[in-house]
Amino acid sequence: MRRQLPFVLVFLSGFFMIFQYFVPHQKSEFVYEFLLDWLTIIGGFAMALGIWSLIRVSYDRIKRQRENWGYSVITLTGLFLMMFFGITNWEDGSFGVYIYTAEGLSNSMFVHFFDFILIPIQATMFSLLAFFIASAAYRAFRARSVIASLLLLAALIVMMRFNPIFGAWIETVANWLMNVPNLAAQRAIVIGLGLGMVATALKIILGIERGYMGQG
Amino acid sequence: MTYLLRVLLTLALLTGTAVFAQGEPPAVDTTLVDTTTVAPPAPVTGLTGKDRDNDHGHAIELTWTPSVDDLENPSGARSVLRYRIMMWKPTEAYRVDTLRQMYDMVRSNYAPIRVYKPLVDSALILIDQGMVDVSALPFEVLLPEGINRTDAPAEMMKYVRKALQDTLAAMTAQVDISKDSVKVFRSNFLAAVESLPEAFNANGPSSGHGAWDSVGAEVPGATFFRHAGSKEEVSPDFLPDYADLYYRVDAATSDPAVYTASDVCGPVQASGQWYNSGRTVVLISVIIFTILTVVFVQQARRGKELYVRPLAGIEAVDDAIGRATEMGKPILYVLGLGAASDIATIASFTILSRVAKRVAEYQTQLIVPTYDPIVMTVAQEVVKSSYLDAGRPDDYNEDIVYFVTQSQFAYVAAVNGVMLRQLPATNVYMGKFYAESLILAETGALAGSIQIAGTDEIAQIPFFVVACDYTLIGEELYAASAYLGGEPVLLGSLKAQDYAKALFVVCAVAGFLTLILADATGAHWLAQFKQWFMVAD
Structure with missing residues (x-):
């Protein structure tokens, strides 16, 4: 049962x-x-x-x-500090605890921690993406075979499509690459995904697939 | 003379500035707007209304023929600048609108009053007990000019007491704030809403009990309007089902007082449907697919050998777990940023189940940091059951699967930290991934881990292909659990997927051919083939 x-x-x-x-x-x-x-x-x-x-x-x-237990101290400190500042407020000289209302969220410490620590750190993490794209592109576009060379050529054309030096032809070719071969491949994946989703849902509903409950 | 020159110079400067600032003055089309008097335009004709198909109700669709004097009609007076859609509302409907506003006020005011009233009560008790320190009150009290905090504290407290009593009276004067009274108010309001259809049915425009109300507007040239009301009784846009509704369309001009009303259309009733006929093609597809799945699963159960194309990424999972065991390093499994209800995450749970079982058998360390607390809870159960299935329940501990954060890049930072500090032998990324996919995969590559990824997010697949050793593309993620388990029943469903894909290809080719032939031969009935596959919202 x-x-x-x-x-x-x-x-x-x-x-x-x-x-x-x-x-x-x-x-x-x-x-x-x-x-x-x-x-x-x-x-x-x-x-x-x-x-x-x-x-x-x-x-x-x-x-x-x-090992590295210091990071856990920082994690817990951050967690409890933000919790504390998020439910308290002492602006206008009086200290108050606000559980039911949102006054705590305007606590200047809470706002400063959020605006000047969390947001810049998140922006820093996101900005890493630019460098990782460069390193990943370098690896992907090494012309080791005919297929890889084609990939490199297609990537160069797409990257240069907004550059006015090459004239309108490069935009035409890039748009064709994006709208014909690229879109065709994407749609093929989307059709497969749709069927895969229905198949997975059916397997789960009919009890054929039970792995998600840890019962293989 | 000098004065005249100055004036002329100033005028020239002003004119020059205006000309340079504005450039060529826009040409005024004097045919568009008559600035003197506007003659009443010709009315809208042929106004018809009907219930919107395939919806939950509360919506009416109107169609009409535009006025002859429509702005878009060059042969008319072009004086109609918009169409105003009017609906007849009986007096009872206006009364319900007022009740609704009052109910909204009671609902929105109840919570703050509930919070502040006890504070005011406790402050009054303190004052009555002789407390004279205003700063000891549980909230800030603003004092007017002339009342000093330090001088004559007793006088000041008298003022504060009066202020608090006034506040309390203001809180309770307009509405009875007890919980029961809100309930009574709600039930009265809902009873009034329920009686609305009867009021609409009994009081049409000919009864005179009511007034026309604007429910929308359309631009010149428009011939269609959808009056999509709300199904929520508390919404001001609520439109009752099974009520006789009457509409008219006013051809409006630039002069608000000059317009021409169309004939009244009605009664029309909105109602919800029990079947969305626009989705029949989806229903047929689901039935065909279900039959295919059941047939192949039955065949597999009877022992029929089913061939499925091998996937390199799946075959690498066992090798990767073996590598981690040999190196004595952990395996990092990342479920992505999806919710537990996403199909990709569910597929990832099934793969995690197989991976955790092998990990338990090989006695390797597994790390599963999660982004969503519900995903964490499910993943804990999955891993626990897998350890149990592998016969090693004692090796399981609650710290294998843990929650990190629901902030995207904070999660990435935490997982990257695990990769760089613990140097896992294998990283497995399965599920829904967004901008973090490349940051994770590149960090894993830098840490020298073998990486296997799978996602149904098309935009992230190229990043994983570039940065990982093996990538499951799209649907391969969903199929992975069947491959890993190798159970014939699960392989049967994969076979059904292949046949369904073949069917889709046949339909797509037939679609191209019929559209091309319809264009080439003018046989428009061929183009109808496409219509069979159109799905309604």
Whole structure:
């Protein structure tokens, strides 16, 4: 029973989702939206589990003084500091704790930590992409074979398409490369993806695929 | 004389500035707008309305023939600048609108009042107990000029007490804020909404009990309008189902007072459908595909040998786990940024299940940092069950799968840190990936790990192809679990996918041919073939 009940639930939920796709009636939409609300509620509880997992793993590293345990100290400090600043505010000279309302989010420390530490760090991580694209392109475009040489040529044309030095012909060729061979390959992948999604969904609904529940 | 010259010079400068600033003045089409008097335009004709097909209800579609004096019609007066869509609303509907506004106010005010009222109450108790320190109150009190904080604190507290009592009275004066009264208000409001269809049915335009209300506008030349109301009773755009609705279209001119109303169209009723006929082709495809899957799965169950093309990426998984075991280094498994409901993430769970089982058998270390807490919870169960299946439940610990963050680049930083510090022998990226795909894969390549990736995000596939040793492209990700498990039943579904793809190719080729032939021969019935495959929203 303990193993069968989840599959019965999956079958019923999956079958309802297929059903509601073909039934636009308000009653069907109501049940669909009701189930989506459940997802939001589950997400809220899962976040608590997630934070608990992060605290437990980090605390364990600090307690056992595992290699690089200092990073865990920084993680936990950041977590608790932002939590603290996010629910408190002492502007206008009075200190207050705000659990129900959003006053804490205007706490100047919370805003400064967010604007001047988190945002620049995230921007730094994102900017790494530019350098990684260059290094990846260098590896990809090495002309070791005829196919690789063709790839290099196509890439050069597409990269140069907005350069006015080469005139209008390069834009025409680049647009053809993007809109014909490239789009054809993408659509082939999309058709395969669509079928793969339906097949995976069917396997799950019919109980053929059980690996996602850890039952291979 | 000097004065005259100055004036002339100034005028010349102003004129020159205006000319240079504006360039060529735009030509005014005097035929478009009559600035004197506007004659009433010819009305819209042939106005018809019907329920919108294949929807949840609450929507009406109107069509009409534009006015002869439409701006877009060169042979008319061109005085119609827009069409105003009017709907007849009985008096009861206006009453419900007022109730709705009141209900919205009660709903939105209830939460802040609930929070602040206890604070005000507690402050009044403190003052009554003789407290004279205004800064000890649980909130800031603004004092007017003339009332000093330090001088005569008792006088000041008198003022504060009065201010608090006034605040409390203001909070409770307009609405009864008790929870029950909000419930009663809601039920009264909903009862009024439920009676709306009856009010619409009994009070048409001929009854005179009501007024025309504008529900939208269309540009000149338009012949169609969709009045898509809301299904939410609390929304101001709520449009009741099964109510007799009447519409007219006004041909409006530049003068708001000059317009011509069309004949009234109605009654029309909006209603929801129980089947979306625009999706029949999808239903047929799903049925065919389900039959194919069931047939091939049955064949596989009976022991028929099914050949499927080998995938290098999948075959490399076993080697990669073996390599990690030999090197004594961990395997990093990244589930991507998708939610647990994404098909790519579900496919990734099944692959994780197989990988975790092998890892448990080989007693290698597995690291699974996750981005989504629900994904973490599912992944923990998957890995735990795999260790159990492998007969090594004791080797499982909760720290194998852990949550990092829901911030995209913070997650990337954490995973990159794991790669560079713990130097995993193998990195597996399976699931949904976005901008972080290349940052992860390049860092893994720099760390010297064997990398296997798979995603259904088309834009990220090239990045993985470049930076990883093996890449599962698109649907191969979904098929991977079947390959890894090697179970005939799962391979049967792959076979069904192949046959469905063949069917798609046949349909696509037939589509090209029929469209080309329809163009070449003028046989437009051939072009109808395309219509069979059109899917409604």
